[in-house]
Amino acid sequence: MALTNLALTNLALTAETPRPRAALKDLCISFPRPDLPPLEVVSGISLDVAEGEFVAVVGPSGSGKSTILRAICGLLKPSGGQVLVDGKAVAAPPPQVGFMFQKDALLPWRTVAENIRVGAELGGTPAAEQAAQVARLIKLLRLEGFENAWPKQLSGGMRQRVSLGRLLAYRPSLMLMDEPFGALDYQTKIAMGLELLRVWEAERRSIIFVTHDIEEAVALADRVVVFSARPARILAEYKVHLPRPRHMRAMRSDPAFTELTEAIWSDLALPD
Template identity: 80%
Template structure:
């Protein structure tokens, strides 16, 4: 073959680095007078930029543990976590965490709580003056800018907490059962709000939940953990059309089939 022909051959496009890569991750906790308690056993998982991944599994299976490993709060006994191609040894600045409890500072207003995230991100004062009001509108908290957490409903507190996370401007959002403490109706509303915001912002999300219907309604993929020591027993692509509404989806045969399959994987009664 002539050299000119070789030169004209197109090079393959580079494979984009996943936002998160977990490779053969093992987490074990030391115990006095007993062998270490193995929680995660050989977990491997990729999450692409802008992808919404839900993690479900039995109680105590290590769902929250993997979030803490990804954000550098736990050191692995084996394997590796990479965020944006870099090994995680300390909390990466591009990762934000949202817990089940809103954890708002009670002495600060909604605006001030959201400003905490903006200041931690290094956002300039000029940028804050534009970004914070935009987030308040996005979160539908107009009129409550100067309200304190005790003056807000549970759903509004979670929205304010989400606003603080978005103001921090992470490229990866780790969410540990953020709606688990809410009543059913508020959880449905918050799920719908999260999807609306995610579709506007398109951050990568890893979302831990016990609620299988919530996982299927929200995510692009649902990853199923086994009982401890956890391994991945299934990884479902959710091809249901967006936008999604949990109430409307419940009668969809594809939705029902997927939720029943996940229940079966968990070896729990449907």
């Protein structure tokens, strides 16, 4: 039977519109409280993250940014709406999703190489291939010479590089990053941002990056999503058209960078 014009149009749209790597559909999250109404943290958020896209999420403290990440990785059940990863509803932690926290959480009894290897083991990399994978990531993250160092012997920035290596060794198609550089000093934070960009440009995984730092968000991301205060709603979204590769210190003198950061600051200053 011949396809109708409507069916042909739908096929064309499907071919032209790739399925998002992650999708939030009218997501609502509330927490029960004894003797009080539930605390509404997230209210009706809809957001798509494309394949290979770097999305930063900013907003006030307590606005549900980290809560969203927990829902995407299956650690938290929404009270309404839906979370999809690769088109499938999330009911348990999806194996293709990796999480990086603010605290590196390295295993103190494992060396740098062994900590990175944990990701390869959990990701199902065959044992015969793990050594080569770890060696590639150590080179990519510029950790040569520290393969046999213990976490306690590393600086904060180096520990975060090892943590990033462990995440990449897991080979997730979607990386969730919850203020991974928030505890670092300013210079180390800038250096780690450059490392992340360099690795992302080589690997091109989808990233959702939560941060309080608006300049960091603009410097890193393809798109910045601005959350309101609790209960979180999306106040605005901004495409970041600054050219890549990006040099974070040099961008501060770019009028487009300044204009975008000021616009986001203005959004966050507005009353809900």
